[in-house]
Amino acid sequence: MSEAAFIQIQDLRKTFVMGKQKVHALAGIDLNILRGSFTVIMGPSGSGKSTLLYLLGGLDRATSGAIHVDDLALEKMDENDLGIFRRKKVGFIFQSFNLISSMTAFQNVTFPMRFAGIKGAERQKRAAILLSQVGLANRAHHRPTELSGGQQQRVAIARALVNNPPLILADEPTGNLDTTSGYSIMKLLSALNKEGRTIVVVTHDLRMRQFASEMIYLLDGLVVSEAEYEAAASFELQEKEVEEAI
Amino acid sequence: MRFWDLFSLIIENLNRRKGRVALTAIGVVIGTAAVVLLVSLAIGLQKSATSNLWGINDLSRIEVYPNYGEAMMVEAKIGGGGGGGGGGTVSNQKLLTTSALADIALIPGVQKVIPRDYLMGSAVMKAGTLEAWTNIMGIAGSDLDDMGYLSGQGTLELRKGTAIVGSWVVNNFYDPKIRPGQEPPVPPELMDQRVKLVLSKWTNDGQEVKKTITLQIVGVLQEMRNEADGSVFVTMEDLTTWNEWFNNGKRINRNKDGYNNVIVRAESPEVVVDITNQINELGFMAYSPQSTVEGINSFFTILQIIFGGIGAIALLVAAIGIANTMTMAILERTREIGLMKAIGATNKDVLTIFLGEAAGIGLLGGLGGVLFGWGGSKILNVFAMQYLASQAQQGMLGSGLSAVTPTWLLLFAIIFATMVGFLSGLYPALRAATLEPVMALKYE
Numbered sequence: 001m002s003e004a005a006f007i008q009i010q011d012l013r014k015t016f017v018m019g020k021q022k023v024h025a026l027a028g029i030d031l032n033i034l035r036g037s038f039t040v041i042m043g044p045s046g047s048g049k050s051t052l053l054y055l056l057g058g059l060d061r062a063t064s065g066a067i068h069v070d071d072l073a074l075e076k077m078d079e080n081d082l083g084i085f086r087r088k089k090v091g092f093i094f095q096s097f098n099l100i101s102s103m104t105a106f107q108n109v110t111f112p113m114r115f116a117g118i119k120g121a122e123r124q125k126r127a128a129i130l131l132s133q134v135g136l137a138n139r140a141h142h143r144p145t146e147l148s149g150g151q152q153q154r155v156a157i158a159r160a161l162v163n164n165p166p167l168i169l170a171d172e173p174t175g176n177l178d179t180t181s182g183y184s185i186m187k188l189l190s191a192l193n194k195e196g197r198t199i200v201v202v203t204h205d206l207r208m209r210q211f212a213s214e215m216i217y218l219l220d221g222l223v224v225s226e227a228e229y230e231a232a233a234s235f236e237l238q239e240k241e242v243e244e245a246i
Numbered sequence: 247m248r249f250w251d252l253f254s255l256i257i258e259n260l261n262r263r264k265g266r267v268a269l270t271a272i273g274v275v276i277g278t279a280a281v282v283l284l285v286s287l288a289i290g291l292q293k294s295a296t297s298n299l300w301g302i303n304d305l306s307r308i309e310v311y312p313n314y315g316e317a318m319m320v321e322a323k324i325g326g327g328g329g330g331g332g333g334g335t336v337s338n339q340k341l342l343t344t345s346a347l348a349d350i351a352l353i354p355g356v357q358k359v360i361p362r363d364y365l366m367g368s369a370v371m372k373a374g375t376l377e378a379w380t381n382i383m384g385i386a387g388s389d390l391d392d393m394g395y396l397s398g399q400g401t402l403e404l405r406k407g408t409a410i411v412g413s414w415v416v417n418n419f420y421d422p423k424i425r426p427g428q429e430p431p432v433p434p435e436l437m438d439q440r441v442k443l444v445l446s447k448w449t450n451d452g453q454e455v456k457k458t459i460t461l462q463i464v465g466v467l468q469e470m471r472n473e474a475d476g477s478v479f480v481t482m483e484d485l486t487t488w489n490e491w492f493n494n495g496k497r498i499n500r501n502k503d504g505y506n507n508v509i510v511r512a513e514s515p516e517v518v519v520d521i522t523n524q525i526n527e528l529g530f531m532a533y534s535p536q537s538t539v540e541g542i543n544s545f546f547t548i549l550q551i552i553f554g555g556i557g558a559i560a561l562l563v564a565a566i567g568i569a570n571t572m573t574m575a576i577l578e579r580t581r582e583i584g585l586m587k588a589i590g591a592t593n594k595d596v597l598t599i600f601l602g603e604a605a606g607i608g609l610l611g612g613l614g615g616v617l618f619g620w621g622g623s624k625i626l627n628v629f630a631m632q633y634l635a636s637q638a639q640q641g642m643l644g645s646g647l648s649a650v651t652p653t654w655l656l657l658f659a660i661i662f663a664t665m666v667g668f669l670s671g672l673y674p675a676l677r678a679a680t681l682e683p684v685m686a687l688k689y690e
């Protein structure tokens with residue numbers, strides 16, 4: 001199985017039922033993601049990017065289909081197993097950082113290790129190393145409100161790395177950032193990828209393409225080719241122009 | 247999650263919301279303090295009731311009285327000193343005759359049967375210029391040790407012409423010539439003194455006849471906290487002679503008339519209730535401090551439960567407060583819960599953290615409540631003491647009413663408060679644990 005992809009997705013579907021209305025957020029996705037790749041997922045709003053990412057990270061459960069990450073079948077896991085899976089295999093990065101405001105940067109970074117049962121001294125060491133790696137050694141004892149958006153996202157990245165997961169999942173990590181800090185976050189992710197981590201990023205930022213080893217395009221809960229995606233995008237653009245003209 | 251990480255995280259979380267935690271805990275403080283204070287009071291009341299009503303130091307004692315039967319009571323009222331009267335007509339009459347005493351002595355567990363008689367008229371004791379009205383008792387066997395009394399001074403052995411006095415008797419002496427406003431006399435020294443006992447009766451033609459006896463006081467008892475404290479003990483022989491004088495020389499026949507009263511001593515307090523029941527079955531009227539104590543105890547157990555229940559209602563209100571605070575916390579920290587799950591907290595971790603926080607609020611409240619409840623009962627005791635002291639000055643015997651707070655109550659209160667916190671956190675914590683991580687992360 002060593003040849004097999006790090007992530008294997010078969011006929012993955014996720015349907016949200018709201019009363020009588022059904023939303024097919026993912027409508028049958030087949031996908032392989034290789035170990036050590038830098039995969040960028042693009043698609044219009046509502047196309048199911050976040051949904052796919054959460055399913056990959058074991059934060060949510062599929063309606064049907066199969067996901068294997070590192071040969072682990074997520075659909076067969078119970079809640080407790082999923083918790084341990086997230087702890088050991090996945091580092092999440094969110095658009096809105098999700099730092100705990102009452103904790104300092106340092107405490108935010110050590111937080112996941114408390115659930116992982118890592119001892120105090122080791123926690124201090126790892127957090128210090130990671131904070132200096134993301135360039136925030138001198139801001140370790142600041143609270144999130146005392147940091148810029150870019151700095152907060154760096155803290156969040158350090159936090160995602162702290163249990164040394166092989167997979168990093170980022171949902172629009174630059175979405176709340178200005179161009180410059182967004183770009184530096186991209187470079188940071190790319191550096192992590194060079195260390196050998198598998199990275200999956202959902203983004204609207206076209207600059208992310210230059211770091212990507214794989215591009216995946218989503219449209220209405222389905223994976224489409226770049227050509228189809230461009231066509232749809234330009235069609236959407238035309239529609240928009242028409243709307244604006246009217 | 248390791249215990250210490252869990253513990254420190256719970257402390258940090260509580261510390262983060264000091265204000266709200268403190269406000270919530272105050273509810274628990276009030277409830278716990280109420281439980282501690284009220285139950286302490288009930289225990290204190292029980293202690294003072296049982297130790298004051300009866301010589302609790304003598305739980306192996308049973309008092310037996312004759313059963314005169316209803317008919318006899320009526321007859322006695324009409325006929326005055328008539329004596330045996332109709333005899334056989336009263337069916338359920340049971341007198342403490344010599345043979346009856348032998349029957350009682352045969353009951354298993356009975357150690358001693360000691361007849362006791364009272365003086366059937368009035369007597370004044372005179373020591374120098376002072377006088378006292380006294381309660382005179384004759385004890386068969388002449389050894390007060392049999393009664394379980396302890397000697398303060400002198401002996402416990404009675405002989406003809408001697409008397410032993412209870413600890414309080416000396417305080418009963420007064421100066422008959424005292425004028426209003428004068429200081430009361432210093433109590434006389436009785437030990438080894440000769441005192442005079444003046445018996446008086448009225449003849450049928452309305453004349454007072456007196457008889458003076460000289461007694462040598464050979465002993466003073468220790469304080470027994472029962473009727474012995476105010477009594478003067480003489481031999482049964484002396485008492486019988488005096489009673490026959492009161493009775494105009496008519497002989498008292500113990501085989502027929504029996505004794506006023508018999509003290510039965512059991513081998514141990516455990517068999518007392520049993521023996522009491524058996525004597526009652528024989529037709530006598532027996533009762534023991536033990537059975538009274540048991541009655542009082544069950545009454546006070548109920549009182550404790552009621553008092554504890556009042557406190558528990560306060561705690562219930564506090565529990566609702568905790569549940570509310572925890573539910574609020576979960577709403578406020580929904581994103582945080584989602585994040586905790588995303589970074590690897592299992593449902594069990596989340597559950598334990600929130601339960602721990604709720605139990606922690608309970609524990610804090612319990613500690614505070616125990617402190618206040620305990621302090622409150624101490625303050626209460628100070629006031630009670632002052633009140634009793636003022637009563638004692640008015641000549642009333644102070645009974646040591648006070649709140650008693652045993653260690654088990656404090657421990658129980660702390661554990662109980664923690665449990666209340668834990669239980670009220672159960673539902674909110676379960677909700678937190680089962681929050682869907684994606685939903686929680688999207689929550690605004």
Ligand SMILES: Nc1ncnc2c1ncn2[C@@H]1O[C@H](COP(=O)(O)OP(=O)(O)OP(=O)(O)O)[C@@H](O)[C@H]1O
Pocket residue numbers: 016017018023024025043044045046047048049050051052
């Ligand atoms: N909890 C939910 N309940 C109902 N519908 C949902 C839920 N979550 C997502 N959806 C729907 O599923 C579809 C995909 O949503 P998703 O969040 O994956 O989109 P996205 O591609 O991440 O969009 P964006 O770029 O705006 O973040 C959308 O139509 C959305 O309305």
Ligand SMILES: [Mg+2]
Pocket residue numbers: 049050051171
């Ligand atoms: Mg999204």
